Amino acid sequence: MSVIVVLIGASLIVAAGFLSAFIWAVKSGQYDDRYTPSVRILFDNKEENK
Amino acid sequence: MIKELTHEQKQQFGVPSMEQFSYDNLIVKNFAIATMVWAVVGMLVGVIIAIQLYLPALNLNFQYITYGRIRPLHTNGVIFAFVGNAIFMGIYYSLQRVCKARMFSDLLSKIHFWGWQLIIVCAAVMLPAGLTTSKEYAELEWPVDILIALVWVIFAINMFGTIAKRREKHMYVAVWFYIATVVTVAVLHIVNSIELPVSFLKSYSVYAGVQDALVQWWYGHNAVAFFLTTPYLGMMYYFLPKAANRPVYSYKLSIIHFWALIFIYIWAGPHHLLYTALPDWAQSLGTVFSIMLIAPSWGGMINGLLTLRGAWDKVKEDPVLKFMVVAVTAYGMATFEGPMLSLKNVNAIAHYTDWIVSHVHVGALGWNGFLTFGMLYWLIPRLFNTSLYSKKLANLHFWIGTLGIIFYVTAMYWAGIAQSLMWKQFTAEGILQYPNFLTTTQEIIPMYVIRSIGGAMFLTGVIIMIYNLYKTAKLGSFMANEAAEAPAIFIEKKKGSGEKIHRFLEKKPMKFAILATIVVLIGGLIEIIPTFIIKSNVPTISSVHPYTPLELQGRDIYIREGCNTCHSQMIRPFRSETERYGEYSKAGEFVYDHPFLWGSKRTGPDLQREGNKYPNVWHYLHMQDPRSISPGSIMPAYPWLEKQDIDIAGTEAKINTLRKLGVPYPFGFENTANDSLQRQADKIAADLQKNGAAVESNKEIVALIAYLQRLGTDIQVTKSAVK
Numbered sequence: 001m002s003v004i005v006v007l008i009g010a011s012l013i014v015a016a017g018f019l020s021a022f023i024w025a026v027k028s029g030q031y032d033d034r035y036t037p038s039v040r041i042l043f044d045n046k047e048e049n050k
Numbered sequence: 051m052i053k054e055l056t057h058e059q060k061q062q063f064g065v066p067s068m069e070q071f072s073y074d075n076l077i078v079k080n081f082a083i084a085t086m087v088w089a090v091v092g093m094l095v096g097v098i099i100a101i102q103l104y105l106p107a108l109n110l111n112f113q114y115i116t117y118g119r120i121r122p123l124h125t126n127g128v129i130f131a132f133v134g135n136a137i138f139m140g141i142y143y144s145l146q147r148v149c150k151a152r153m154f155s156d157l158l159s160k161i162h163f164w165g166w167q168l169i170i171v172c173a174a175v176m177l178p179a180g181l182t183t184s185k186e187y188a189e190l191e192w193p194v195d196i197l198i199a200l201v202w203v204i205f206a207i208n209m210f211g212t213i214a215k216r217r218e219k220h221m222y223v224a225v226w227f228y229i230a231t232v233v234t235v236a237v238l239h240i241v242n243s244i245e246l247p248v249s250f251l252k253s254y255s256v257y258a259g260v261q262d263a264l265v266q267w268w269y270g271h272n273a274v275a276f277f278l279t280t281p282y283l284g285m286m287y288y289f290l291p292k293a294a295n296r297p298v299y300s301y302k303l304s305i306i307h308f309w310a311l312i313f314i315y316i317w318a319g320p321h322h323l324l325y326t327a328l329p330d331w332a333q334s335l336g337t338v339f340s341i342m343l344i345a346p347s348w349g350g351m352i353n354g355l356l357t358l359r360g361a362w363d364k365v366k367e368d369p370v371l372k373f374m375v376v377a378v379t380a381y382g383m384a385t386f387e388g389p390m391l392s393l394k395n396v397n398a399i400a401h402y403t404d405w406i407v408s409h410v411h412v413g414a415l416g417w418n419g420f421l422t423f424g425m426l427y428w429l430i431p432r433l434f435n436t437s438l439y440s441k442k443l444a445n446l447h448f449w450i451g452t453l454g455i456i457f458y459v460t461a462m463y464w465a466g467i468a469q470s471l472m473w474k475q476f477t478a479e480g481i482l483q484y485p486n487f488l489t490t491t492q493e494i495i496p497m498y499v500i501r502s503i504g505g506a507m508f509l510t511g512v513i514i515m516i517y518n519l520y521k522t523a524k525l526g527s528f529m530a531n532e533a534a535e536a537p538a539i540f541i542e543k544k545k546g547s548g549e550k551i552h553r554f555l556e557k558k559p560m561k562f563a564i565l566a567t568i569v570v571l572i573g574g575l576i577e578i579i580p581t582f583i584i585k586s587n588v589p590t591i592s593s594v595h596p597y598t599p600l601e602l603q604g605r606d607i608y609i610r611e612g613c614n615t616c617h618s619q620m621i622r623p624f625r626s627e628t629e630r631y632g633e634y635s636k637a638g639e640f641v642y643d644h645p646f647l648w649g650s651k652r653t654g655p656d657l658q659r660e661g662n663k664y665p666n667v668w669h670y671l672h673m674q675d676p677r678s679i680s681p682g683s684i685m686p687a688y689p690w691l692e693k694q695d696i697d698i699a700g701t702e703a704k705i706n707t708l709r710k711l712g713v714p715y716p717f718g719f720e721n722t723a724n725d726s727l728q729r730q731a732d733k734i735a736a737d738l739q740k741n742g743a744a745v746e747s748n749k750e751i752v753a754l755i756a757y758l759q760r761l762g763t764d765i766q767v768t769k770s771a772v773k
Contacts, residue, residue: 003261004332007268010241011316014234018312021229030220031305037220038297038304041288044147044534 069217069538072531073146075433077159079528081139082426082433084167086516088135089422091174092127093509095120100502102686103653104495106676109686114178116686118612122189123177128414129187131170133278136422138166138205140285141228143429145212148222148288150536154211158204165201169194180610181251184645185266187273188242192253195243202239206232217536223304227284230312234276242269248707249700252606256711259640260327263648267322275315278413279381282421283307286354286378289425293370299356303349310346314339321392324401325622326648327637333394340392347385354378369444373424376452380416384409399474402618402652404494405466408459415455415508423447423515430519436526443518451511457504465497474626482629487655492682591638594764596713597757599701599727604757606697606704607750608647611688618649619658619761632659632762639764642713654685661763666734667741669755691751696731698724698748730756 025031102108102117109116146153153159172194176182182189190198209232213225242265245253257265291298298304320328320336355378358365365371387409391400400406431438438444472490475483484490597605608614621627623634635658640646664672671678674692676685705720715723728747734755735747745751 003257003265006241007265010237011268014237014316015313017233018230018309022309025221025226033220034302034305035297037222038291038301040218041148041222042291042295042297044150 067538068535070533070535071152072533074142074153074156074159074530075528075532076530077153077156077163078139078143078429079433079530080163081135081142082429084163085132085135085139085422085426086512086519088127088131088170089512090509090516092124092132093505093512095124095127097502097505097509099124100498100505103684104498104502106684106686111687111689113180113611113688113690116611116688118615118686119178119180119182119610121612121615122182122186123174125187126173126177126189127170129273129277130173133414133418133422134166134170136418136425137231137277137281137285138162139429140289140425141209141281144224144285144288145209145228148218148225149212149216150218150534151212151216154208154215158208158211162201162205162208165197165204169197169201172197176251180612182609182612183245183253183255184609184612184614184647185242185255185262186270186650188239188266188269191251192243192245192247193250195239195245198239199236199243202232202236206236217539219539222288223298223301223308224284224288226308227280227287230308231276231281231284234272234280234312234316238269238272238276242266246707246711248703252700254704254707254711255645257644257646258711259643259646260329260637262643262646263323263326263640264320264328264332266646268316268319271319271322272316274410274413275318278418279315280312282381282418283311283350285425286350286374286381286421289421289428290354290357290374290378293368293374293424293428294358294361294364296357296361299353299359303353307346307350307353311343311350314342314346318343318392321397322650323648324392324394324397325624326620327635327640329637337392337394341389344386344389347388348382351378351382351385354381369438369441369448370424370428372445372448373420373427376448377417377419377421377424380412380420380455384413384417387412398622398624399470400466401622402650403466403470404462404497405470406651408462408466411455411462412459415451415458419508420451423451423512426515426519430522431526434523434526434528436522439518439521439525443514447511447514447518450507450514454504454507454509454511457507458501459504461497461500461504465494465501468497469494473630474624476626482626485630487630488680488682491653491684495684591636591765594639594641596642596708596715597760598730599705599723600696600730600753600756601760602704602708602757603696603698603701603727603750604753604755604760605647607691607754608757609645613657614647614649616649616651616653616685617655617657618652619656620648621656621658627656631656633765636765639762642708644708644711644713657758657761659762661759661761665741666737666755666759667743669758670738670743670745670751673751673754688751691754692745692749694750695748696727696750696753698727701727 098108098115099117099121106117113119142153142159169190173190176191176194177189181191183191188195209228213221213229244256246256247253255262287298287304317339318336320332321340322336324333324337326333355375358371358375361371365375390396391406391409400409427438427444469490472484472493477483619635621631621634628634640648668679670692672680672685673688675687675689676683701723702720705715705723709715709717709720731747731752734752735745738745738752738755
């Protein structure tokens with residue numbers, strides 16, 4: 001069962017990676033605006049803008 | 051009249067200048083075509099194997115189209131070829147737009163596309179040829195595993211490159227889902243595919259028995275999580291709002307959905323091994339996380355459905371939205387069912403049955419299939435600058451597909467529950483009511499027929515769609531490069547924050563995170579695996595010995611023919627199972643099993659205690675024509691096994707490889723292994739001859755019989771099994 005060390009290790013590394021990504025996202029202001037991005041994606045086509 | 055600002059004025063006022071660029075639509079179109087082609091291939095194989103389950107003669111005594119070999123072809127075909135290409139189609143379209151940037155490199159896009167198709171073609175050749183590792187959804191042999199890793203890295207570079215040069219500071223939630231997919235799939239694939247090559251097209255998993263099972267289902271579950279779910283959620287968050295032309299119900303919820311989901315998902319794998327020889331605490335851990343998963347999953351589903359609030363009149367009109375609504379609903383059903391199936395008491399009934407097959411098809415046909423169709427119906431007219439050729443045909447597709455799903459899953463739920471209850475049924479006297487496994491199979495044959503009809507209906511819908519989209523493409527004209535413009539990104543530079551390293555990290559958080567992950571993983575794996583894994587394979591049951599060379603060859607034939615797709619080798623500690631099959635399985639029995647062969651489905655009976663249950667000649671006749679021994683059996687015939695020679699040239703390499711993995715074959719044994727093999731084979735052949743079956747001792751059937759007769763005999767069997 002020592003293989004669980006590998007699995008938990010790999011899982012923790014992935015999780016730690018995502019945790020740092022999360023902290024980065026929050027700190028860099030990715031989530032300061034929690035509404036506009038959802039609308040913005042609707043207006044990326046030139047024709048649809050008109 | 052409004053005057054345009056001059057370039058100098060813009061700079062003076064800090065107004066970013068508009069940059070002109072174009073989106074690469076050609077790569078999207080290519081992946082769309084590949085999606086449709088492989089959909090037909092993968093689903094057609096699915097229909098064929100569905101029919102083979104009640105018409106076993108459909109393999110035409112031809113090994114390359116026999117169930118055990120083409121069932122992996124179906125699963126790989128629909129998961130990695132159909133869904134895989136659909137993921138790339140959706141990501142390449144939406145990523146460019148939410149990042150307001152063309153893909154990082156057209157060349158990498160091209161290599162990614164053709165590399166992936168090459169992998170699929172390799173799989174389509176190798177799997178029917180019997181070249182398989184036997185590990186579900188990871189069947190491909192090591193050269194292809196390496197190819198997959200390379201192509202995946204190319205995809206990752208292309209994606210992160212695009213994100214890095216984005217012109218939109220905020221990363222839309224879909225992008226996060228794509229990042230999770232790329233990173234996690236890479237890690238899963240690498241960890242689960244660590245195998246030691248025996249030859250160019252054969253390898254043994256470095257893990258054995260219980261450990262191999264745990265790694266496999268850690269991978270298997272997360273393949274569902276990060277290949278079939280996260281990319282599709284990202285695409286749902288892009289294409290559903292686009293198709294409905296309204297923002298997602300709650301953007302905040304979508305962010306919570308993402309982070310909660312990825313932190314929980316990766317721990318749920320052990321729920322595939324409930325009541326097996328896996329230690330109890332690991333089983334419970336898997337169950338707890340599986341139950342928790344219902345929260346983020348349903349948050350996401352509700353968010354998707356509520357996006358359509360006040361727009362249900364559009365759903366009535368628009369086939370794209372119809373497909374998407376059913377897809378999101380199927381996601382909700384599958385993610386409710388998943389946690390329920392992870393409860394040990396529910397799992398005790400559902401495991402090994404068609405219930406699980408039903409569960410995955412709610413996800414595959416409903417969630418992945420229908421979201422893909424919705425995306426295709428939305429995308430193709432846009433790529434070709436026209437409108438859909440026929441709404442009527444799209445609606446026909448929708449209904450025939452939906453009915454197909456209902457036929458399929460209802461029949462399979464019925465079959466699964468009915469058969470499981472029959473397996474567990476005791477008479478008032480306390481003996482098994484249906485001691486003959488075949489009785490329970492016969493009971494559900496009508497369900498198998500209905501299932502194949504449902505599958506065929508679903509496939510018919512796909513063919514209608516392809517015709518419709520082909521006609522649509524003909525109506526319009528394709529635009530390979532779609533012009534776009536966006537202001538250049540304005541990145542705030544922090545002043546005086548000191549250290550250079552810190553600044554570097556802030557500038558390239560993604561690149562850094564990825565590099566760190568890869569470096570740490572490689573280092574950790576190289577360090578840990580050889581020491582830990584091999585040391586821990588010290589046998590815990592003294593009577594358990596390595597396979598003889600002949601048995602080993604037989605085991606490799608068992609793997610080649612995919613016997614494990616229908617037969618488990620894992621008896622759970624229930625009275626209904628120990629009465630039927632014999633003593634329940636112990637972890638210590640599998641320490642030399644590279645790879646493990648526990649199986650996940652009992653289309654036929656468990657084989658863990660098959661050894662010494664029947665005479666050799668029974669197996670011989672059974673493999674030649676199962677119905678001559680068990681009338682009504684649905685097992686295919688394997689007549690080629692008595693014609694093909696055992697691959698004795700490979701014995702030495704096999705012994706050497708396994709010794710490296712910790713199997714205690716004495717040094718020098720590889721040189722005499724074939725003598726030992728010959729002696730054992732002669733004995734079996736003589737016994738067969740005595741009983742009227744004239745077989746030469748160098749034929750594959752002899753090796754397979756040797757392996758089957760060895761199964762489960764290492765530990766003292768106290769009870770004679772009832773069958």
